[in-house]
Amino acid sequence: TKNYISAMNLFDHWKACGDLIKTTTLATKIGAYMESILFQPQAVEIYLEGVELWVADSNCDGNTEAVTEVKPELLSNITSEELACLARLYTSIARAHSSHAEDKKGSQYLQTVHKILTESPTASKVKDRSVLFPVFSGLLTHIMAGWIKDENNTYRNLLSDQFLAQAQLHGDEIHIIWAISTKIILHTTMGEIEDAIHALKLLREIYCAKQHSKILIREYGYDRAAHAHGLCVIHYEMLGDYEESQVQIVFVLEEVIPNIPERDVHSIFLGLISVLWVLVDKGMARKASDLFLTRIYDRFYEFYGEGCFTGHL
Numbered sequence: 001t002k003n004y005i006s007a008m009n010l011f012d013h014w015k016a017c018g019d020l021i022k023t024t025t026l027a028t029k030i031g032a033y034m035e036s037i038l039f040q041p042q043a044v045e046i047y048l049e050g051v052e053l054w055v056a057d058s059n060c061d062g063n064t065e066a067v068t069e070v071k072p073e074l075l076s077n078i079t080s081e082e083l084a085c086l087a088r089l090y091t092s093i094a095r096a097h098s099s100h101a102e103d104k105k106g107s108q109y110l111q112t113v114h115k116i117l118t119e120s121p122t123a124s125k126v127k128d129r130s131v132l133f134p135v136f137s138g139l140l141t142h143i144m145a146g147w148i149k150d151e152n153n154t155y156r157n158l159l160s161d162q163f164l165a166q167a168q169l170h171g172d173e174i175h176i177i178w179a180i181s182t183k184i185i186l187h188t189t190m191g192e193i194e195d196a197i198h199a200l201k202l203l204r205e206i207y208c209a210k211q212h213s214k215i216l217i218r219e220y221g222y223d224r225a226a227h228a229h230g231l232c233v234i235h236y237e238m239l240g241d242y243e244e245s246q247v248q249i250v251f252v253l254e255e256v257i258p259n260i261p262e263r264d265v266h267s268i269f270l271g272l273i274s275v276l277w278v279l280v281d282k283g284m285a286r287k288a289s290d291l292f293l294t295r296i297y298d299r300f301y302e303f304y305g306e307g308c309f310t311g312h313l
Contacts, residue, residue, distance in 0.1 A: 004033070011046075015053065024050050024085040028092050035092075040100035047093045054086060070116060080125040087113050087131045094138055103147040110138045111148070114159075129170040133178070136163035137220065140182055144189060153190060160186055174215050177207050177225050184228035193235045200232045209259035217264050226256050226271030234274045237281075249275055257295060265300045272296065 007030050014022040027050025034043035054070045070086070078086070090113035098106030114135050117123050136159055142148045143156045150156050160183050167175040180203045187196035207225045216223045229252050236245035252275050260267050272295060279288040 004030070011049075015049070018053060020053055020082055021085050023053055024082075024089050026050070028085075028089050031092055031096065035096055035099070040096045043096045044093060044100070047089060047096065050089055051093070075116065075120055078120060078122050080122050080127065083117070083120055083122050084126050084128055084131045087117055087126075087135065090116070091131075091134045091138065095134070098138070098142075103142065103145070106138070107142045107148045110135060110142065114139060129166050130172070130175065132166050133163070133170075133175050136160075136166070137178065137182065140186065144185070156186055173206055174212060174219055177203065177212055178216065178220055180206075181224040181228040184231065185224070188231050188235070193238055196228075196235055197232060197239070200228065200235075203228060209256045213256075213260045213267070217261065217267060222264065223260055223267035223271070226252075226260055226267050229256055230271040230274040233278050237278055245278065249278065253291075262299050263303045265296060265303065268299065269296050 007026065011023065011026045011030060014026060027046055031043040031046040031050075034040070034046060054074055090109050094106040094109035094113070096106075097103070097109065117126075117132060117135065139148065139159050140156060140163070143150050143159070148155070160179070164176070164179040164183065167179040180199055183199045184196045184203065187193070187199060203225060207229075209223070209226065213223045213226065216225060229248065233245055233248045233252065236242070236248055252271060256271055257268060260271065262268075272291060276288040276292060279285070279291075
């Protein structure tokens with residue numbers, strides 16, 4: 001409590017001084033702390049206070065219904081460091097809204113920060129490209145959930161291409177893996193099975209569950225690469241490539257699932273569920289049942305207990 005009060009006093013000081021970077025950075029940290037103790041509405045309030053220095057006076061009226069628009073003169077003269085701070089703050093607002101079941105507001109803030117990052121003259125000078133990744137990932141997640149309408153699929157294709165390009169430019173394997181895995185899931189939702197398989201071949205070249213699974217979970221919340229690998233078992237079946245399907249099943253069961261932290265039942269479930277369906281279809285219901293019990297059901301009750309649930313299970 002004492003640390004929180006001290007942080008708020010310091011935040012008020014930097015805000016009164018008009019220091020954009022220090023105010024924005026501290027608002028992001030305080031808000032993240034509020035989110036960690038499940039105080040999402042209070043986190044949003046802190047984030048919006050941090051935004052006030054950036055926005056037009058007409059928006060500084062305490063109205064949290066409308067997305068705050070950055071002052072044009074600030075956006076045209078913003079430094080790359082300030083832009084990165086602003087992007088993190090807007091992304092944090094979107095995350096807090098979304099985790100508090102205010103998905104429309106979350107989508108609006110993600111779209112706003114994406115516009116800022118693509119239209120600002122300074123965007124190309126931002127050295128830490130990782131500020132872009134939560135924006136791309138969040139927008140694509142909202143599109144897949146139906147919170148952002150994309151009738152011709154043009155927006156999702158643009159975002160997924162931008163995501164992969166920026167991840168490759170940044171060079172961090174974790175973000176490249178997430179971007180490719182997201183492409184596989186997007187292709188799957190659109191019925192583009194052959195494109196999903198093509199992306200899987202790229203994923204195979206880089207993803208190692210033993211090396212990457214824990215980091216993916218820490219960075220993004222779950223192991224989407226495991227999910228993508230599982231989905232492609234069904235894709236091979238649908239294409240009639242049963243030999244490759246069997247290779248993929250063995251890979252998922254021997255290389256992927258054993259290397260996902262047992263506590264992350266969500267990642268294990270998504271990696272396994274497609275495999276289980278195929279095993280049942282091939283007359284191996286007993287094996288599928290054993291895998292479900294030992295890898296999912298038993299682990300859930302071991303780590304979470306009777307009557308409990310997670311955000312996904």
